[in-house]
Amino acid sequence: MAEATTDLRVRLRVLRRDFRLEVDLTLPAQGTTAVFGPSGSGKSTLLRAIAGLEPDAVGSIKVQGDVWQDEHASRPAHWRETGVVFQHTALLPHLTVADNLRFGWRRAGSPSTLLDQWIERLALAPLLQRRPESLSGGERQRVALARALVTQPRWLLLDEPLSALDAERRAEILPFIEAVRRDAGIPVLYVTHSVEEVARLADHLVLLEAGAVTAAGPALEILNRADLPLALRDDAGVVLEARVRERDPHGLLTLDTPAGPLHAHGREHVAGARLRVRVQARDISLALQRHDDSSLLNLLPATLVALTELPGGQVQVQLDASGVPLLARVSHRSVERLTLRPGMPVWAQIKAVALLV
């Protein structure tokens, strides 16, 4: 029964002078739904409308039989039971981290175990007596996440929570966001313009373009589609579900993936761990024969499916590796030199150091 879930039914329109957002979406009650699109496509407008922060939004938002908004009324933001974290979330400057957390927690009447749990899961214990102005950007976002979570929201809405951070800080905080996804047990709406974050975090994906949804569905299915604009970006690639088979003493991982075994480098993953590995098109080179005499550790047999000319003398190559679609990017000259054409068997070669998991 649709009414029994916390799926968000969202039918919304926002009209501005030079911009129109019009969406009709069901956001699943389980897991993380990423909203991805170029700058100005309306991602934040959609999130803010769901949070009740867009006065110009008209339409309806329903969750589990509750109406947050319809043609008659719109619940104010604080009655929508959402936890919201923005790129720059304001913490209360005169309160310590501990008091910032207690503030939202007390108002929501949540159990004290919840406060302790999120302090532990987000590693906040050393920060509790600090004031917001003394925190780094990444620390501040961890506190903002905890503050949202201790109110026991029905939906967690994250608007580019990492985009103000540099790559190193982002890498530090991503595992915490993964922990939220895994342990919070509440659905997350995650607005981002980073493919890497979508690949790491998303279960479902909504693509927005100029205020309209161009695709929505299971994240890996959409990320790996060759017919969407995502496939033409410089960082195009596919994402594979993987399981760690072993880790050698130097930290090299052997992963089992549906496309075949792959070697990769990464954090302290242990045998049996499940993870996602993103294989970028520009990290795959093609050979007509198997070469065991190079430093390339990953050699996957594949069939060439299609070739698409790209600007600048590059060619996008769609491959099928044991039924799994892969994308490779090669030079036009290589296509001629190897006389590549659809139906040909090839070897997809990938450097292990290109695969960071």
Ligand SMILES: Nc1ncnc2c1ncn2[C@@H]1O[C@H](COP(=O)(O)OP(=O)(O)OP(=O)(O)O)[C@@H](O)[C@H]1O
């Ligand atoms: N308060 C506002 N008043 C008027 N126009 C706005 C307002 N906020 C956003 N816009 C415009 O609405 C459109 C959508 O903006 P929005 O912030 O939702 O896009 P976005 O996809 O989140 O972009 P970004 O990735 O750059 O944050 C843009 O054209 C933007 O300039």
